[in-house]
Amino acid sequence: MATRQRRKPARARDTALTPELIIDAALRIADTEADLDRLTVRRLADQLGIGTMTLYGYFRGKDEILDGMADRVLGRMRLPSTPDAGPAEALRTVAYAFLTMMREHPSIVRLLGSRVTDSQTALRGAMEAVLQRLVDAGLPGPVAVRCYGFLITYAIGFASYQAPRPWGRRDSDTSAEQRRQRRHFYAGLPIDEFPRIVCLAEDVVEMAGDEQFAAGVEAFIQSTLRGQD
Template sequence: MARQHKRDSQLTPERIIEAALRIADAEADLDRLTVRRLAADLGIGTMTLYSYFRSKDEILDGMADHVLGRMKLPGGTDAGPAAALRAVGYAFLEMMREHPSAVRLLATRVTDSRTALRGAMEAVLRRLVDSGIPGPVAVRCYGFLITYAIGFVTYQTPRQWGHEAGQSGTEQRRQRSHFYAGLPIEDFPLLVSLADEVAELASDARFADGLESYIDSVVRTLETHPAR
């Protein structure tokens, strides 16, 4: 009983949210995060957990606040719109990689939390506007960058050969290329002939390709119509 009391006395809402994120990130499935499982992970009873959060929805909202509110943008001053767009694009990518559950949270929940809005919206829009991007354009850029990152991370997560670095990643990509090259050529002539390129679809280089193409488009538009 004394041990249980000590455990409970060390419990905080922040510790509960961190445990929930740990479980959700490992599973990459919010459905597997249950109140009972979270309580067991923390070594407490479910009723104790409910004294901090009234429902699983409140826990999910707390997770979104934690991830979005602590989104990190690289420091320093951007040398124009292109640098700011690049910084934001990679910040979204890193946030979702650090917490894979963020993709599902963003896809299933809308938060009105001021903490989340300040960290993942206000700060991002400020970065873009301060770089010289007009407000309305900055909002559209925000929308593209976050949805692009969500889509890419969703595609890459089960295809870790695209992100895995070093010798292990090289070997995984070789094996994937070998799989495509081994398909019946009469049915898959393009996949066979382009096996190496197809194996790179989930690579960070392809994320960079898309991001840079978008940046080029925005910069050209700003140069042509600077007030838009």
């Protein structure tokens, strides 16, 4: 008679399980995946070395885990403590804070693009504090709201575009070589079919560059403050 195979026990944990540790693990998985569908309760439980039913004792399902991830990242959004010198500096501060947050946690781009959070923790960290920063710098409330809307959506779009184009990052040791290779690709296209791309290869490769983000922010600042004169 065939013997029944014994189920392997879950890996022993070195530390006590907490909701914070679960969210940390969820973020690690989500930040390395291009699709939030790959973050499943079973996969998260396996990562933590526990059973899925144990995980359900902390979160009722994936939606609560996603909300917890949003709470963690948005609620802890960092703004420099140094006061801004004026509206222009405040807008730069907010723009780069959004971009930094999305680079550190690529999953937040997908979360913001797929769900709405009503969490007071998230709203306090990534909306209330940001709006207060802009108002404190001298922007009228309604203008601050419009600026917030532009900057967060601009950062989401740019971070999404740059993520699969690592040659655009200036903080990477390999970005220069990646830019060179991509420039070579554009310049090597059939010139009769792609005359503009070939001739502008040097510039086209910079569309994913950090300078492109900076140029967009500065253009927005100039347009906004000109309208306040």
